[in-house]
Amino acid sequence: METKPDSIYRAFDRKASAIIEFTLRQYRTKTSTWVVLGVGFVALSLIFLIYIDVMGSEFESIDNDGDSTDYDNDGYPRGQELRLGTDPWDSESHPGLFDPPIEPDPVSMYINEDGFDWDITTQLGTQTTGMDDDGDCLDSNKTDSQKDSNNNGIPCDIIIEYFESDGKIYSNIYADSGVDEDPDEDAYSREAIHLAFVLSIGKLGFVLLLGIFLPLFLATGLIRDEMSSGTMHFMLAKPIARTEVFLYRTLGYLGIVWPYVIVLGILGALISGFVGPSDSFFRFADLGVWLAIIFATMMATLVYGMLFNALGVMWKYGIILAIPFAAWELGMALLSMGAPDAFLLRFSVIGWALMIVDSAAMLVWPNLDLFILMGNWGGGGVGSWNFDSSLDGAGPLGFFSSKPGLGLSAFSGTIVATLVLLFQAIIFWFVGGAIFKGKEIQ
Amino acid sequence: MIPDFDQQGKVETKEWVPEVAAPAVLLENVSKSYGRIFALSNITLALNGGVTGVLGMNGAGKSTLFNLLMGKLKVSQGSIKLFGTDPWKNPAPYARVGFVPEHEKMYDWMTGHGFVSTFARLNGLTRDEANIEADRVLEFVGLTDVAYKKIGQYSKGMRQRAKIAHALVNDPELIILDEPLQGCDPLARTTIMNVIRELGRMGRTVLVSSHILQEIERITEQIVILHQGRLLALGNLHSIRERLDKIPHRISIRAENPKQLAKDVIDIDEVFGISFPDGENISIQTHNLGAIHSQLPRIIVDNNHKVSTIDNPDDDLASILGYLTSGGSM
Numbered sequence: 001m002e003t004k005p006d007s008i009y010r011a012f013d014r015k016a017s018a019i020i021e022f023t024l025r026q027y028r029t030k031t032s033t034w035v036v037l038g039v040g041f042v043a044l045s046l047i048f049l050i051y052i053d054v055m056g057s058e059f060e061s062i063d064n065d066g067d068s069t070d071y072d073n074d075g076y077p078r079g080q081e082l083r084l085g086t087d088p089w090d091s092e093s094h095p096g097l098f099d100p101p102i103e104p105d106p107v108s109m110y111i112n113e114d115g116f117d118w119d120i121t122t123q124l125g126t127q128t129t130g131m132d133d134d135g136d137c138l139d140s141n142k143t144d145s146q147k148d149s150n151n152n153g154i155p156c157d158i159i160i161e162y163f164e165s166d167g168k169i170y171s172n173i174y175a176d177s178g179v180d181e182d183p184d185e186d187a188y189s190r191e192a193i194h195l196a197f198v199l200s201i202g203k204l205g206f207v208l209l210l211g212i213f214l215p216l217f218l219a220t221g222l223i224r225d226e227m228s229s230g231t232m233h234f235m236l237a238k239p240i241a242r243t244e245v246f247l248y249r250t251l252g253y254l255g256i257v258w259p260y261v262i263v264l265g266i267l268g269a270l271i272s273g274f275v276g277p278s279d280s281f282f283r284f285a286d287l288g289v290w291l292a293i294i295f296a297t298m299m300a301t302l303v304y305g306m307l308f309n310a311l312g313v314m315w316k317y318g319i320i321l322a323i324p325f326a327a328w329e330l331g332m333a334l335l336s337m338g339a340p341d342a343f344l345l346r347f348s349v350i351g352w353a354l355m356i357v358d359s360a361a362m363l364v365w366p367n368l369d370l371f372i373l374m375g376n377w378g379g380g381g382v383g384s385w386n387f388d389s390s391l392d393g394a395g396p397l398g399f400f401s402s403k404p405g406l407g408l409s410a411f412s413g414t415i416v417a418t419l420v421l422l423f424q425a426i427i428f429w430f431v432g433g434a435i436f437k438g439k440e441i442q
Numbered sequence: 443m444i445p446d447f448d449q450q451g452k453v454e455t456k457e458w459v460p461e462v463a464a465p466a467v468l469l470e471n472v473s474k475s476y477g478r479i480f481a482l483s484n485i486t487l488a489l490n491g492g493v494t495g496v497l498g499m500n501g502a503g504k505s506t507l508f509n510l511l512m513g514k515l516k517v518s519q520g521s522i523k524l525f526g527t528d529p530w531k532n533p534a535p536y537a538r539v540g541f542v543p544e545h546e547k548m549y550d551w552m553t554g555h556g557f558v559s560t561f562a563r564l565n566g567l568t569r570d571e572a573n574i575e576a577d578r579v580l581e582f583v584g585l586t587d588v589a590y591k592k593i594g595q596y597s598k599g600m601r602q603r604a605k606i607a608h609a610l611v612n613d614p615e616l617i618i619l620d621e622p623l624q625g626c627d628p629l630a631r632t633t634i635m636n637v638i639r640e641l642g643r644m645g646r647t648v649l650v651s652s653h654i655l656q657e658i659e660r661i662t663e664q665i666v667i668l669h670q671g672r673l674l675a676l677g678n679l680h681s682i683r684e685r686l687d688k689i690p691h692r693i694s695i696r697a698e699n700p701k702q703l704a705k706d707v708i709d710i711d712e713v714f715g716i717s718f719p720d721g722e723n724i725s726i727q728t729h730n731l732g733a734i735h736s737q738l739p740r741i742i743v744d745n746n747h748k749v750s751t752i753d754n755p756d757d758d759l760a761s762i763l764g765y766l767t768s769g770g771s772m
Contacts, residue, residue, distance in 0.1 A: 011566030018563035029551040230545030234608065237512055237541035238564035239533050441514040 015240055016248045023252025027218070036217045037260055044205055044264060048271050051197045055275045059186040059392060061111050064379040065178070067136065068110035079110040079134070085141060110134075112184040114379075120160060122369040124169070130158035130179045137178030150174040160373070173377050181379045185391055187277070192375055192393025194276040195368070198286055199361060199400040201268065202293035206261070207353050208333045211300030212326045214257050219305040220319045222249040224312035227441055236441065243433030246313070250305050250429070257301045265294035285364060292360030292414070296353040299421040303349045306425050310432025313439060340402040349424060351405070352417040358404040359413035372398045464526030465490040466616040466647040467511065471520035474506055474671075481506040482671045484520070489649065493642035495658035495679075496651040498668035499763065504651040505544055507668065508620050511649075512541050524616065537565060540609030542602075544620035550594030554585055554604045557593060562611040572611075579607040584633050599630020606637060617641055619650040623657050635661050655762065667766065674766050682762070691754070693726045693734055698748040700724045706745050710737050 027033045063069070067079030074094040076086070084102065087093040095102035113134040120127045132138050137147055137156040147155035152174075159174040175181070223246060226232035235245055269290035276283045307325065311318035332348035340358065345351030361368060375394025404413035467489040474482040482503045498504045509515045510522055513529035513536075522528060524535040549557055559569075559576035567575060580589045583603040588596065593604060602622055609617060619638065623631050638661050641648050652658050658665060659679060667675040667682075675682055697703045704716045704724050712734055715727035728734050731754070742749055 014566055014568060015564050018560055022560050026549070026551070229547045230543065231547055231549060233512070233514070233541070233543035233545060234549075234561055235564065236514065236533070237536055237539070237543070237609070238561065239535070239537040239566070240564050241533060440516060442509070 012244075015238075015244065016251065019235075019245065019248035020252040020255055023222070023249055024255050027252075027256050033218065033256070036214065037256075040210055040213060040260075041264065043209065044201070044268070047201055047205055048268065051201070052271065052275050054193060054197075055190065055277075059189040061185050063111045064182045064389065065114075065136070067113075067182075068107045070107075076104045077107055077110050079113075079136065080105045083135065083139065110182075112182055112186075114178075114180055114182045115184050115187070116180050116374050118158070118160075118180075118370060118374055120370065121367065122162065124162045124164060126159060126161045128152065128154055128157045128159050130156075130175065132156040132176075132179045134178075134182070136181075137176055139178075147176060149177045171373055173373070175377075183374075183379050183391065188375055188394075189392040190277045192371070192391070192397045194272065195365065195371075196393060196397040196400050198272055198276075198289055198293075199357070200396070202289065202296075202357050203333065203337070203354055203400060206265065206268075206293050206297045207300050207357065208330065208350060210261060210264070211297050211350070211353065212304055212329060214260070214301055215253075215304035215308045216319065216322055216326060218257060219250065219253050219308045220312040220322060222253055222309045222312065223436060224316060224318055227313075227439075228316060232441055242436045242439075243429070246309065246433045246436050247429060250309055253305050253309075254298075254302060257305070258298050261297045261301065262294055265290055265297070268293075288364040289357070289360050292357050295418075296356040299356070299418065299425075300349060300353040303353075303421055303425045303428065306428035306432060307349075310428055310435060313432055313436045336405075337399055337402055340405045341407075342405075345405060349421065352420045352424075355404045355417040356414050358402055359408075359410040359417070361401060362404060362413075363410035368397075368401055372401065464523060466525060467649070468523040468526075469520065470522075472510065472517050472522055473519040474503075474510060474515060475518045480671045482510070482668075485673045486520075487666065487673065487676065489647055491645055491647050492664055493638060493648040493650065493662035495662050495665040496649060496668060497653070497655060497658055497665055498651070499653055501670075502653075502668040503671040504653075504668055505620055506671075508541075508544075508618055508649070508651065511618060512536075512539075537612065538615045540612065540614035540617045542605045542609045542617075542619040542622055544624070546601075548593050548601055548605070550592065552593055553590050554580060554593055554596070554600075554607070555589040557604060558608045558611055561608050565612040567612075575611045575613075576607070579610045580604075582610065583607045583637055597627065597630070599626040599633075602626055602634060603630065603637075606634065610641075614646070616647045617649070619648070621651055621653075623652060623654075631657075638662075667763070669763055669767060674763070691728055691731045693728065693731070693738075694719075694723055694751075694753040695726070695749055696723050696751045696753075698750075702745070703742075703747050703749070706741050706747070707738070710734060710741070 067082065068077050070077050072087075072089055072091040072094075074081075074091045074096070076094045076096065078088040081088040081094060084095045084098075086095055086097075096104070114132065114136070117131040117133070118129045120129045139147075144155065150157070150159050152159055156176045156179050158176065158179055159172075161172040161174070163170055163172075223232070226235065236242065269287055272286060272290075273282045273284070276286065304325075308318065308322045311321040311325075315321060329348055329350045332345055333350045333354065335342050336345050336348075336351050336354045339345075340355075365371075372394055375391045376398065378389040378391040378394070404410065404417075406413070406416070408416060465488045467487065469485050469487040472482060472485045473480060485507070496504050496507065506515065510517055511524065511529065513533055516530050522530070525538060527535045529535055552560070555573075555576050558579060559572040562572035562575050563569065577586075577589070580586055583606050585600060585603050585607060588600060593601060596604060602625075606619065606622060609619070622634055622638070626634065635657075638648055638650055642662065648662075650658070650661060663679040664677070665675070665679050665682070666673065695703065700718060700722060704718070707713060707724075707726060708716060710733070712728050712730040713726055714729065717725045717727075719725055726734065738752070741747075
């Protein structure tokens with residue numbers, strides 16, 4: 001004759017705050033907590049130091065079109081001789097013989113003298129852009145057909161063609177000779193390496209490394225350690241459901257991990273903001289990406305925390321079960337950079353978390369694709385000795401950046417990925433809670 | 443529901459309502475087995491009010507019984523009800539239960555007060571209520587002086603008392619203590635025994651386990667004897683003793699003049715044999731321990747004997763178990 005259903009579901013917040021507070025104080029007393037947090041900090045600091053070092057060094061300026069060289073040793077660079085109509089290969093023909101004679105230009109005028117002026121966006125179809133800054137294409141000595149070597153009827157331009165094949169986007173670049181052929185390596189590479197760094201430390205350092213490493217060492221023992229030491233008896237002798245204990249312990253873990261991730265993320269944003277290339281003293285533009293990195297890492301630590309806590313309940317040596325998961329996630333992280341639309345990624349945590357970062361990058365740096373494209377083209381290798389004309393930084397940036405999967409826009413990509421991650425966390429909570437509920441404790 | 447962060451508000455009133463007529467503890471044909479090994483077999487027991495001692499050798503099933511009651515283990519057969527509710531399925535009855543586990547490990551980094559008040563909040567108390575209750579129970583077990591010291595600095599007896607305080611913080615109707623006296627110094631032992639007796643006087647149902655008869659004897663007369671997972675005896679310690687008195691029993695006396703003492707003692711009707719194990723002791727055999735104990739003091743005093751000890755070597759758990767298991771079922 002039960003008059004009312006038996007219920008323990010009351011005073012949630014009091015029990016929750018008691019267990020969360022308790023868990024936080026317990027972490028504070030454990031040396032292992034400080035070791036794990038310290039190691040994470042040192043590891044990221046090292047990467048930041050490397051970044052600061054790279055940003056502090058000069059990127060060698062290359063004369064991509066070879067017009068700064070004085071081949072005939074008459075004291076006049078090739079570019080100047082071509083512009084003024086003398087023979088760059090003949091030491092007896094140079095502007096110094098003109099009346100009145102013309103002084104030789106400084107060599108530096110002919111290095112990095114024609115950079116990118118690409119004023120288009122990434123879209124399917126053919127677009128023309130580019131401008132001949134140094135006048136070596138618009139040269140009055142050239143014929144119209146020489147000025148329009150890509151045959152589109154517009155002299156001195158670049159054709160950029162995006163086309164789709166088998167669901168993938170490819171591009172072709174046809175440039176008129178002498179257009180945007182001598183870009184500024186230092187400006188491009190500094191920017192590209194900065195962007196690549198933000199993406200790589202965000203994706204690998206924060207979301208993957210912190211996202212797995214912190215829960216692996218801090219969440220696996222949340223319930224397991226209490227069970228093996230016998231102290232779980234105190235908590236379970238109270239009118240509280242085991243699924244509640246599981247949840248509140250995990251929340252306590254997040255109470256230490258989330259502030260830690262936020263602090264490290266802000267530190268990263270400050271360092272890259274001050275050190276990165278910028279016209280003003282600070283790169284405000286990147287803050288949106290850092291925000292996404294922090295958020296994605298928080299979501300990853302939430303889902304992995306629930307999962308690893310559950311593995312600890314399942315088996316005393318749950319950390320061994322966690323390692324294959326970590327390996328799988330590492331593989332998925334690499335896969336997401338190469339093939340962000342791969343089907344397998346839907347069965348990972350990291351795939352969704354990285355989608356948040358990719359979405360933010362797409363939103364904050366809308367012309368990232370074009371930027372990578374121009375870096376890979378790198379002026380088209382006008383000087384034939386420069387076989388690989390791509391610029392430093394374009395390769396890594398291309399590797400670390402990818403489009404959010406599922407063909408979603410930046411905004412809906414973030415929403416979908418967040419919902420999926422929350423769903424995963426709830427599933428792991430239920431699974432972990434159910435295992436814990438059925439567990440006999442000696 | 444807005445989280446009650448300040449924890450000032452009232453506890454919501456939607457509480458678990460126990461069955462009115464149900465006893466605090468009810469076990470029906472409970473068995474717990476691990477594979478083919480039975481840790482407990484076919485226990486039926488109902489307890490309500492008063493202190494009950496659970497006696498048994500190590501491995502008799504005392505801890506298994508308590509872990510079943512506390513929902514840590516699942517019964518293999520039969521049913522367990524605390525206030526009419528199965529604790530494995532629903533931990534709600536623990537609102538009225540206090541449990542002192544046997545495990546030695548505690549949270550050494552917490553203060554006694556912090557430990558008791560933190561776990562009190564798991565009963566749904568606010569922070570303030572928990573602090574007040576913690577002060578109350580710590581005083582009840584005599585730990586007020588060291589309440590704000592780390593548990594790691596406590597002696598074994600203080601640790602046991604802190605565990606008891608933590609179990610009493612919700613003013614429970616059923617208190618389960620697993621070997622609370624183990625490893626305690628005499629002072630702590632006395633304090634803990636007084637606390638348990640006091641709880642019994644307050645009308646609470648108390649279950650306390652031990653493998654030492656004398657300890658239980660000083661706390662309660664109502665005992666349950668477990669042996670190899672079976673319920674061997676249940677009832678008043680006196681009645682069990684009286685039955686024991688009917689079996690051959692020894693009393694060992696250490697005296698200055700054993701031969702003279704033997705001559706005087708042989709006159710008692712109930713004595714059927716005397717032996718001299720060594721020069722200083724005599725050993726009296728009897729069927730009626732009670733009769734000897736009532737006459738012995740008078741004989742010693744009248745004849746001016748110098749006696750240093752009187753021992754009942756058979757009067758311990760092992761011999762009771764020996765008797766009970768050798769066919770003298772109760």
